[in-house]
Amino acid sequence: xxxxxxxxxxxxxxxxxxxxxxxxxxxxxxxxxxxxxxxxxxxxxxxxxxxxxxxxxxxxxxxxxxxxxxxxxxxxxxxxxxxxxxxxxxxxxxxxxxxxxxxxxxxxxxxxxxxxxxxxxxxxxxxxxxxxxxxxxxxxxxxxxxxxxxxxxxxxxxxxxxxxxxxxxxxxxxxxxxxxxxxxxxxxxxxxxxxxxxxxxx
Amino acid sequence: xxxxxxxxxxxxxxxxxxxxxxxxxxxxxxxxxxxxxxxxxxxxxxxxxxxxxxxxxxxxxxxxxxxxxxxxxxxxxxxxxxxxxxxxxxxx
Numbered sequence: 001x002x003x004x005x006x007x008x009x010x011x012x013x014x015x016x017x018x019x020x021x022x023x024x025x026x027x028x029x030x031x032x033x034x035x036x037x038x039x040x041x042x043x044x045x046x047x048x049x050x051x052x053x054x055x056x057x058x059x060x061x062x063x064x065x066x067x068x069x070x071x072x073x074x075x076x077x078x079x080x081x082x083x084x085x086x087x088x089x090x091x092x093x094x095x096x097x098x099x100x101x102x103x104x105x106x107x108x109x110x111x112x113x114x115x116x117x118x119x120x121x122x123x124x125x126x127x128x129x130x131x132x133x134x135x136x137x138x139x140x141x142x143x144x145x146x147x148x149x150x151x152x153x154x155x156x157x158x159x160x161x162x163x164x165x166x167x168x169x170x171x172x173x174x175x176x177x178x179x180x181x182x183x184x185x186x187x188x189x190x191x192x193x194x195x196x197x198x199x200x201x202x
Numbered sequence: 203x204x205x206x207x208x209x210x211x212x213x214x215x216x217x218x219x220x221x222x223x224x225x226x227x228x229x230x231x232x233x234x235x236x237x238x239x240x241x242x243x244x245x246x247x248x249x250x251x252x253x254x255x256x257x258x259x260x261x262x263x264x265x266x267x268x269x270x271x272x273x274x275x276x277x278x279x280x281x282x283x284x285x286x287x288x289x290x291x292x293x294x
Binding site: 033034035036037038039040082083118147162182184185186187198199200 | 208209252256270272275277
């Protein structure tokens with residue numbers, strides 16, 4: 001393949017592909033860029049836990065063994081990062097949020113997701129249900145690498161990728177849409193890539 | 203990419219902040235509100251492979267400074283800094 005140039009190739013890592021519709025302002029990548037607002041936390045699965053806390057304070061908690069005993073499923077989705085790259089057809093293994101939330105009694109409208117290392121992001125609870133979101137622990141047939149959020153990350157592929165919090169630790173449910181790490185500093189509170197909701201007011 | 207090159211040293215703040223504040227941030231001294239470390243901003247850790255720029259304390263990892271650039275506007279959060287000591291001209 002050396003020496004061949006594909007039509008539409010616009011430089012290393014940037015290209016367009018005929019017949020593939022991308023969200024506005026996005027370009028395709030083949031690699032998987034690593035973005036992070038802080039150091040990669042060192043998480044021992046023995047110490048790992050995931051909690052979901054309802055608006056009344058009731059809390060469900062899973063340790064690694066309990067979490068991995070839950071039914072999981074393969075997921076193939078496109079990823080859209082607010083920094084303009086899109087990666088098509090990524091393959092994951094994860095536990096549906098429907099499975100986790102089935103054990104939580106709530107009438108909350110919103111979720112604030114927090115991570116090991118201090119990151120957070122917010123989204124409506126309805127965006128976590130009906131097979132739209134997973135806690136992913138596998139990527140491309142392997143355990144999820146720590147630089148991509150391992151041992152487990154949120155995966156909400158219909159929103160910009162900053163919503164898919166790496167190193168997920170807890171989900172707080174509530175009646176207010178509390179802004180997370182980036183949403184409190186200019187980034188859109190919802191982040192629909194097809195509506196190009198990048199910044200406040202978009 | 204390894205964890206080691208996820209961040210750069212504080213000199214990486216100079217470019218992104220140039221249009222937002224009128225002094226060279228890397229020449230300033232900042233105090234972390236978390237651990238109290240007081241040192242040149244050139245020594246902080248800058249995570250700029252991200253939707254914005256995040257500067258963290260090299261001692262305790264607390265966020266010192268965040269900067270997001272959007273079209274025609276920028277947002278700057280300095281809550282993690284108790285103060286910035288910046289070079290200023292002598293008063294006459």
